[in-house]
Amino acid sequence: MEIDGRGALVTGASRGLGRALARALARRGARLALVARDEKALWLVVDEIRGEGGEAHAIPADVGDKHAVYPIAGAAAALAGPIDIAIHNASTLGAVPLRLLLDTDCEDLERVLAVNLVGPFRLTKALAGGMLVRGSGVVVFVSSDAAVSAYPRWGAYSASKAAQDHLSRVFAAEFEGTPVRFLSVDPGEMDTRMHRDACPDADPSALADPALVARRIVSLIETAEAAPSGARLLAQTSEALP
Numbered sequence: 001m002e003i004d005g006r007g008a009l010v011t012g013a014s015r016g017l018g019r020a021l022a023r024a025l026a027r028r029g030a031r032l033a034l035v036a037r038d039e040k041a042l043w044l045v046v047d048e049i050r051g052e053g054g055e056a057h058a059i060p061a062d063v064g065d066k067h068a069v070y071p072i073a074g075a076a077a078a079l080a081g082p083i084d085i086a087i088h089n090a091s092t093l094g095a096v097p098l099r100l101l102l103d104t105d106c107e108d109l110e111r112v113l114a115v116n117l118v119g120p121f122r123l124t125k126a127l128a129g130g131m132l133v134r135g136s137g138v139v140v141f142v143s144s145d146a147a148v149s150a151y152p153r154w155g156a157y158s159a160s161k162a163a164q165d166h167l168s169r170v171f172a173a174e175f176e177g178t179p180v181r182f183l184s185v186d187p188g189e190m191d192t193r194m195h196r197d198a199c200p201d202a203d204p205s206a207l208a209d210p211a212l213v214a215r216r217i218v219s220l221i222e223t224a225e226a227a228p229s230g231a232r233l234l235a236q237t238s239e240a241l242p
């Protein structure tokens, strides 16, 4: 998809990969609607992008709050124009330090699913119909290797990401034959706050720079028509998984 001039919604854009995605899309000429809960941090990203000559707007909101979803979609279209690119990047690990499933509170699991699965589902429902009517759209679900590997203590997060991957596949099957594409992208390990929260002892020099990963994801969006819709892709190699 040609990105220049498109409305793009990025959740979790106040730091880490989301901030890097926002900056990379802005450099390609996207008109950005950026979502996160920390309003001050979000505005810093908006100011950064505007300072580089890009267009960005802040929508402070919690994607896990069902009442926030239609206001997010409405504000995004009002501020950035019709949203043709949606990136579900906001995510929570749940309680940290990460816990064994038997020690995970049911409410923690519910919250992880609300943010990582139900929020992206609601937002996609709010946005994908418009993409279909306009005849173009790319929806990216940011995944994780935890979606396919069973790591002890990553249960709530893993289950949410596995379900999100499958949501992407089913959306793709239901939109087959239309111009709306769905991609699930595993960004790989990156030096971000989430990684520090999950693995405080990790060596940051062994982790990818989110700016490099964001550039790979932007290039996957640019070539989305070539990948099978619903594909699970690795951003750090761009290799398609079965």
Ligand SMILES: NC(=O)c1ccc[n+]([C@@H]2O[C@H](COP(=O)([O-])OP(=O)(O)OC[C@H]3O[C@@H](n4cnc5c(N)ncnc54)[C@H](OP(=O)(O)O)[C@@H]3O)[C@@H](O)[C@H]2O)c1
Binding pocket: 011, 012, 013, 014, 015, 016, 017, 018, 035, 036, 037, 038, 039, 041, 061, 062, 063, 064, 088, 089, 090, 091, 092, 115, 142, 143, 144, 145, 186, 187, 188, 189, 190, 191, 192, 193, 194, 195, 210
């Ligand atoms: N870092 C890694 O090694 C790694 C590996 C595999 C996959 N991933 C995935 O990559 C994506 C980005 O992760 P990251 O490492 O950049 O994480 P991060 O640095 O912790 O950033 C997470 C972003 O999501 C936002 N967010 C969290 N909960 C939210 C909510 N309820 N509503 C709205 N925004 C919310 C945060 O902002 P606020 O706190 O202000 O809301 C922040 O902007 C996630 O989907 C993650 O699962 C990361």
